[in-house]
Amino acid sequence: MKVKTNEDLVQQAMVIVCEKYKNTDFEKGILPWAYAVLDNVMRDDRKTGIRRNELFHEHIDTIKEIYQQEEAGDEAAGFRELDDEIMRALSRLSNKEKTILKLKLGGHTTEEIQKQLGLTRNAVYKYLSDGRKKLSRLLEKRGAL
Amino acid sequence: MKNPTKIEDLIQAAKRGDKMAEAEFFEKLFVRFLSIVTRKLKKCSILKNRINLDEKSREICQCAVDKVKALYPFNNPQWSLMSAMSVLQNVLDGFIIETLTDMAKKGDSKAENWLFAIIRKKLMERVKSKNWKEMEYEG
Numbered sequence: 498m499k500v501k502t503n504e505d506l507v508q509q510a511m512v513i514v515c516e517k518y519k520n521t522d523f524e525k526g527i528l529p530w531a532y533a534v535l536d537n538v539m540r541d542d543r544k545t546g547i548r549r550n551e552l553f554h555e556h557i558d559t560i561k562e563i564y565q566q567e568e569a570g571d572e573a574a575g576f577r578e579l580d581d582e583i584m585r586a587l588s589r590l591s592n593k594e595k596t597i598l599k600l601k602l603g604g605h606t607t608e609e610i611q612k613q614l615g616l617t618r619n620a621v622y623k624y625l626s627d628g629r630k631k632l633s634r635l636l637e638k639r640g641a642l
Numbered sequence: 643m644k645n646p647t648k649i650e651d652l653i654q655a656a657k658r659g660d661k662m663a664e665a666e667f668f669e670k671l672f673v674r675f676l677s678i679v680t681r682k683l684k685k686c687s688i689l690k691n692r693i694n695l696d697e698k699s700r701e702i703c704q705c706a707v708d709k710v711k712a713l714y715p716f717n718n719p720q721w722s723l724m725s726a727m728s729v730l731q732n733v734l735d736g737f738i739i740e741t742l743t744d745m746a747k748k749g750d751s752k753a754e755n756w757l758f759a760i761i762r763k764k765l766m767e768r769v770k771s772k773n774w775k776e777m778e779y780e781g
Binding site for chain 1: 674726735736739740743746747757758761762764765766769
């Protein structure tokens with residue numbers, strides 16, 4: 498999932514500015530209005546990013562590495578070397594969310610997770626979805642971008 | 643007592659409450675502003691032959707000096723020559739952008755291109771600024 502760059506966001510704002518400036522009356526001038534357009538573009542992008550768990554996907558490699566190091570019994574190295582913000586965000590997940598996320602990132606199928614934990618398919622999906630959304634919100638609030 | 647003539651001496655005297663030094667300082671500030679504004683407007687080729695350069699330069703400088711007086715009286719601890727220059731830059735940018743907007747709205751495509759280039763640059767500065775990253779998401 499592509500995360501928008503600063504250039505993408507400015508370009509999006511510029512498209513709106515180009516389309517609308519001729520028919521807009523600027524109370525305080527065109528530049529404050531253009532800033533407001535950019536602010537709205539960036540707010541929408543953040544909301545969409547959290548809805549699509551884009552912030553989770555940005556950090557997925559780091560999260561996988563954390564779990565791999567834990568599996569290998571090298572927890573101390575994980576804490577030392579990897580992103581503190583992600584570690585803190587992961588610690589905020591419920592036990593079920595952490596377990597299911599770990600199994601999923603470790604390559605287990607939904608069916609295998611179901612059997613291992615004695616859950617329904619929908620329950621597995623729900624824990625996964627809630628965990629991803631929680632991580633995305635926590636990482637965004639803590640400025641891990 | 644030696645009469646202060648250098649701008650820095652006038653600033654120090656004005657900060658001590660010398661009203662004559664303050665008045666002389668603002669005259670010198672106007673002259674300094676005028677040289678900066680005239681030079682910058684001459685570089686803005688899109689405005690050539692479209693504005694009365696001398697008249698507009700004076701207008702811009704007077705507006706900037708008035709704003710400096712209003713925003714940064716000498717007893718304001720944030721007063722500095724850099725603050726005054728920053729005010730001038732904002733007033734000058736505002737004038738250029740407003741003029742280009744008027745020209746672009748009337749169908750001048752070259753003015754439109756200049757305007758969009760300036761706005762794009764300003765938006766890039768804003769999107770990279772630290773303040774943006776601290777903006778709260780309410781959702």
